[in-house]
Amino acid sequence: LGNTFGALFIGVVFAAILFGLSNIQAFFYFQTHNGTGISFPKLAVCWTLDALHLFLIVHCVYYYLVAHYADFNALTEIVWSFKVMMFLLVRSLYFHRIWIVGKGRSRVLLMAVYSLAIRSADIASRYQCHVFSDLVKIEWATFMALGTITFVDFVIASSLCYLLATSRTGFSSTDSIITKLMAYIINTGCLTSVCSLSAMITCAVMPHNFIFLGVEFLVAKLYVNSFFAL
Secondary structure: OOOOHHHHHHHHHHHHHHHHHHHHHHHHHHHHHOOOOOOHHHHHHHHHHHHHHHHHHHHHHHHHHHHOOOOHHHHHEOOHHHHOOOHHHHHHHHHHHHHHHOOOOHHHHHHHHHHHHHHHHHHHHHHOOOEHHHHHHHHHHHHHHHHHHHHHHHHHHHHHHHHHHOOOOOOHHHHHHHHHHHHHHHHHHHHHHHHHHHHHHHHHHOOOOOHHHHHHHHHHHHHHHHHHHO
């Protein structure tokens, strides 16, 4: 069980840590921005989706390791919470924030539509799976989704850096803040990209265990952290 449900358990532990970090981010964001930046309803929606995602993955692991411990028939079946992941909506919020920063540029919309389409195809394929052995049959969908996510993450980071670079004011204090923001966004974008790339590599190298799924748990959480960091 170490590299299967044990990997999922470790993924949930780290996801819970990132959820705690997003709570701190949300609190400080609400305290410091005071009506500017992300509106309170969007902040609440993003936090709710993040909490719902954590509930789903915790339920998934609880189902296999506690409720149906040593039930080998249940261990081969895919529980409903495994299929219902709120990854798409969290990503939509992230793209929406970039759309606002980019003043509604059409390239952002095209990138968002393409990414959501690929991820939708991946989710639709997973909904057709009823046992874990079926996941091996849809490796192509997982590779396409993770590959697209990795590429889009790099595009997002570079796009935001470009938008911030063109927003320089000429005042040294303001430009220094923008430079720091650019560095932070590069690090954030690279972190999500590395996480997505790690999930894709582990899926390719070890398709018969759940290590790549545990890594995927973290990708959604990192997007929420990135959203609050914008």
